[in-house]
Amino acid sequence: MDRDVLLSKDDGADRSTWLAFAAMVLFAGGNPVAIRFSNLGLPPFWGGVLRIAGAALVFWVIVALQRIALPRGRALIGAMLYGLLSSGVALALMYWGLLRVSAGLGGAILALVPLMTFFFAWAHGLEQLRWQGLAGALVATAGVVVGVVGGFGGAVHAPSVLAIIAGTAFLAEASIVFKLFPRSHPVATNAVALTTGASILVIVSRLAGEQWVLPTTPTTWAAFAYLVFFGSVAVFSLYLYVLSRWTASATSYSFLLIPAATVVIAAWLLGEVVTSSFLIGAALLLAGVWLGAIQSSPKAVELACSEMPSKAVC
Numbered sequence: 001m002d003r004d005v006l007l008s009k010d011d012g013a014d015r016s017t018w019l020a021f022a023a024m025v026l027f028a029g030g031n032p033v034a035i036r037f038s039n040l041g042l043p044p045f046w047g048g049v050l051r052i053a054g055a056a057l058v059f060w061v062i063v064a065l066q067r068i069a070l071p072r073g074r075a076l077i078g079a080m081l082y083g084l085l086s087s088g089v090a091l092a093l094m095y096w097g098l099l100r101v102s103a104g105l106g107g108a109i110l111a112l113v114p115l116m117t118f119f120f121a122w123a124h125g126l127e128q129l130r131w132q133g134l135a136g137a138l139v140a141t142a143g144v145v146v147g148v149v150g151g152f153g154g155a156v157h158a159p160s161v162l163a164i165i166a167g168t169a170f171l172a173e174a175s176i177v178f179k180l181f182p183r184s185h186p187v188a189t190n191a192v193a194l195t196t197g198a199s200i201l202v203i204v205s206r207l208a209g210e211q212w213v214l215p216t217t218p219t220t221w222a223a224f225a226y227l228v229f230f231g232s233v234a235v236f237s238l239y240l241y242v243l244s245r246w247t248a249s250a251t252s253y254s255f256l257l258i259p260a261a262t263v264v265i266a267a268w269l270l271g272e273v274v275t276s277s278f279l280i281g282a283a284l285l286l287a288g289v290w291l292g293a294i295q296s297s298p299k300a301v302e303l304a305c306s307e308m309p310s311k312a313v314c
Contacts, residue, residue: 046212070188093166103266117252120173
């Protein structure tokens with residue numbers, strides 16, 4: 001994807017979007033590790049409630065202080081649907097899955113998001129079917145399988161893995177929903193979306209019969225603080241910032257780089273082993289990102305705006 005597709009033509013916007021993309025990858029890479037620590041001291045769904053509700057509170061404070069207008073009409077519906085999918089259903093599935101799946105493997109499964117986004121965007125008519133983009137996603141996904149999943153021996157808990165895979169599908173669809181509805185201020189969008197997601201998680205937690213408690217150990221408090229301020233407020237803000245400037249497929253390539261960050265952080269904090277296969281997989285991953293997201297230049301945004309000027313992608 002060339003500069004005209006991914007970014008505005010202003011060099012400052014070019015640099016700021018790439019910096020936002022890099023920061024998003026780094027912070028999101030720490031999320032599976034922080035969730036593993038959170039699950040040690042909190043019930044999984046309730047831990048998600050505390051995280052998302054805390055992040056929503058931060059956004060609502062900013063909305064109030066800056067007197068930001070709230071989304072209305074179709075924009076409000078879009079923000080609520082985005083939150084339902086991304087911070088409600090998706091997080092519920094991932095928190096539960098990470099009870100029995102390692103942080104590295106959980107992060108690796110996120111590499112499926114670009115492939116899912118690619119097909120969902122095509123199915124919704126937002127982007128054209130591009131074989132080079134598909135090839136890049138497949139190569140990068142193979143890199144994650146070789147480099148990350150290949151490093152984990154032994155049996156895995158199949159229902160937990162399937163739950164995380166389903167969570168990635170909801171994340172992919174959430175980015176498409178964001179594109180299909182009119183935009184509003186990103187802070188207001190996040191406030192509404194996270195409130196919706198927290199409401200869903202409260203219902204799931206109650207149905208699961210979880211005990212509603214606060215963190216009791218310094219480690220759980222640290223994980224909670226990271227998940228609220230870095231893993232939620234920062235990641236969701238940066239994600240919408242990038243998504244508003246790039247296509248959904250291009251933005252989804254962050255999920256191919258997040259597993260690499262997760263593996264490094266998990267090795268540092270959880271002692272998960274980094275194998276030699278990880279280095280081979282990393283090379284494939286970077287090659288896939290270059291092939292599918294950087295080298296190809298389909299003019300996707302311009303084409304979408306010329307054919308569908310009413311769509312929010314424009």
